[in-house]
Amino acid sequence: MIYSENILICIALPLLIALLFTKSDTRRFISFFVTGMAVCLLSAYLSGFFKYLMKIETEEMAVFYSPIVEEIMKVLPLLFYVFVFEPKPGKLFTAGIGMGLGFATFENCCYILTSGASNISYIMVRGLAVGVMHLVCGLVLVIGLNTAIFFNVLSLPVVVGAISLSTVFHGLYNLLVSGGELSSNLGYAFPVIMALLLFIPCRRLLDHYNSTV
């Protein structure tokens, strides 16, 4: 058993103090990084609750239903930021990336504390596959929200559309890694491939927003 709340406090406290000495994009990134970690903990609580409610096995919950819970939880702080602070389209990228990375970092910390860090291949999988997967999910959410803000068409269907896209990506990764060797390897490569595919569109979108706004 690990005390995940204590781990969160330990990692988050210096970051929260660092907020006093930072400004603009750095402050935004740190805030969402910490929020991402908190969201990860809350998602774990909720997943546990739903597992109990639906009377299903832990593995089934992790593979089929956790992506739904996690992605909905991830989008809530981003929506709060969008509706309360009304950021310019480009600014949301920093928030989304911070959120995804915070989530991935906290999840990795907890897994490594549970299973140990002696196996380098396991560490590589946690870092390159799961870590990048959460980053890509954050990016997917942000691209959807950003586009909607940019074109002034932010509405419930668009938000649900963005959540569904990140959820199906997350679910597909979980499904692939839960299978045999071939599908697992495909699953591990999937987030990195998606990150590479998203690299150019994201750069161009950012340039486009910066030049237009």
Add this chain to the structure above:
Amino acid sequence: MEYKLVVGANILQIFILIFAVTVSILRLKKYRNSVLLVFFIYGLVCWLLSDIYWLALDIMLPNKIISFGVNEIAEGGLFLLFASITRMTSKMIIKKRAPLYTLFGVCYILLNVALWIIWNGDILKDVLCGLALGIFICFVLNLLYLTDALKKSHMIFLFSGSFGAVFLQYLMLVMPKEYAKILDLISIILMFANFFLIGVLGLKAALTAKRERTKSESLKAFSLSFSLHVILSCNLYMTAGVAYFMNFVLVTIIIPLLLSSVILLSCFEKDTISAKNAVKEGAV
């Protein structure tokens, strides 16, 4: 054999979706500010990932039944994204909306959802999917009215066909088995009749829009092709076996039609935005 056919059709759909996404991205270079094209790409990617998920699940765990899967969420997301595109398009037309058509849409989806719940008893899944599809249906019906894409007689045929098919499915629940088969056959014929009516009109409108390059024809082609998608989605939920397979193939076939209608309409998006801005600034 049937399983292999469905998997084959799924793989074909994946390839066509990849093609459609690629063409849309290439088109986006030309029409950089096209919000329709951007959300269409988003919807297509959602559809593509949902198909890949379904295929992976089918190959890895063929006997697994999930009460509410990720692919269902993606399907709902696809309907909502396409509904947003339809809504954005209806904003391009300055005309009063049609509350009666929306009412028809609401009644139709309520009847459908009740039928799905009777069939499989999965209330949460059916209500959520029905909600997303219902929003899409209402926006598409509204757009059909706004664009005058269908004549009154066509509209009556469409409504009576759709409601007739659902009514027959309800009748099947209470009829003896020997009658149920006949009713099912008539219901399927009604579904396909609707598809062929809208399909022929949609194809004709798309060809006219491509030839004449006018905004009104492009709007008609757009509304008809998205109506086709709605009809086939409803048919997919209501059929099984060979009829399901045929509907699945037809959904795949109409992807290029959806793509071409969005591309044709995105040419006129810039004019609408400029006109709207001019109205806002008081120039007109």
